[in-house]
Amino acid sequence: MKKIIGSLIILSLVGNTAFSQTVSGSIRKGASTSILEILAKPTAEINAQVGNINITFSIPDQGASNPTDASINKATSLANATIIPTDGNNPYIIGGRAYYSYLLLQANSATDVASLLAANTDNVVATFTFSAPYDSEIRLDDLTSANGGPNSQMYWYVQFNQGIGDVTDYVNPFYGYYNTQDATNNAGSGPQFVTLVVKFTDFAVVKNNNTAFLNWSVENEDANALSYEIQKSLDGVNFTPVKVVPAMNNGRSTNSYTATVEDLSSIRAAGIIYFRIKQTDRDGKFVYTAIKNVRLETRGLFATVYPNPVKNTATVSFELDATADVTVTVIDALGKQLTAKALKGIKGANITSVDMSKFAAGNYTVKLQTATETKVIPVVKAQN
DSSP, X not given: OOOOOOOOOOOOOOSSOOOOOOEEEEEEEOSSTTEEEEEEEESSOEEEEOOEEEEEEEEEOOGGGSOOGGGSEEEOOSTTEEEEESSSOOSEEETTEEEEEEEEEESOTTOOOXXXXXXXXOEEEXXXXXXXXXXXXXXXXXXXXXXXXXXXXXXXXXXETTTTEEOBOSSSOBOOXXXXXXXXXXXXXXXXXXXXXXXXXXXXXXXXXXXXXXEEEEESOOTTEEEEEEEEESSXXXXXXXXXXXXXXXXXXXXXXXXEEOOGGGTOSSEEEEEEEEEEETTSOEEEOOOEEEEEOOOSOEEEEESSSBSSEEEEEEEESSOEEEEEEEEETTSOEEEEEEEEEOSEEEEEEEEOTTSOSEEEEEEEEOSSOEEEEEEEEOOO
């Protein structure tokens, strides 16, 4: 799903006297793929009080699944400013899109506190955090040609107090953050795009003998894409790198990749091996695929314990050929049974945990036992 953002920014500031610079806007990723930053770039330095910013987000209309106004966290680091909804109508549904309109206002109109906007610099004026990461791209819309939309607020507008007035760059209201394909300087008549993360459109893992074949396809890949790291796991929770595949960077936004992981039995003798892919951008942002797995043929009871050594909780992962009652016990170096847990094991992968936090440092044994088989695993208890 593509999430797309439109924005109007009105900056009302005081402090400098009359000058002739203009201000353009842009958007970019924040610290994670669920955070959007709204940027303002003046042609000359501004050090003045923020009055108000109008911001309108738009995403494809999802009906009842549209984010609520309350689910979007709003923040600004500008002095003496606060963000509130433009009105109570969020979201507006226009042409198959859902719009969310906000005002960043001077918090105390009787108090002027300067905020610095550096010249020709990405100045973050507001951040918006959604409850889930974006999976494709964000768009900054200027609806000036539609009279600012239903509340007349959906256009890029920059203003300062104390006679400075309107300094909006109406010729080039937007500037591109990543490259020219991401932004269109369109005098307020069209969108600006910023690719947030590569979107995985397909990911599959197939086992052939002792080799796993991984295939994945992506959209929205651009020059900012750096690499695809294949990761493995024995439990589907804790992953470690296997290999890195460089991004193609071939000028196409849609690409397909293939990689192999050989000698699977060296990862584990039998049972399930989990895989996922971590896609990383050059700016450090990343996104994961869904988790896929392959199964190595089991022969009876197969089990592992991790971490080993363990400080507090040991995780016991085991595979069964068929449903069975399983007893998990911990035995100390003198052969004394310290704990016992009875489980209803299912065919395939099973996971349970054992609290070893109160045990003294030393050597122990974790024993798994069914009606027909027993598995004994040495475990070292480390000092807490």
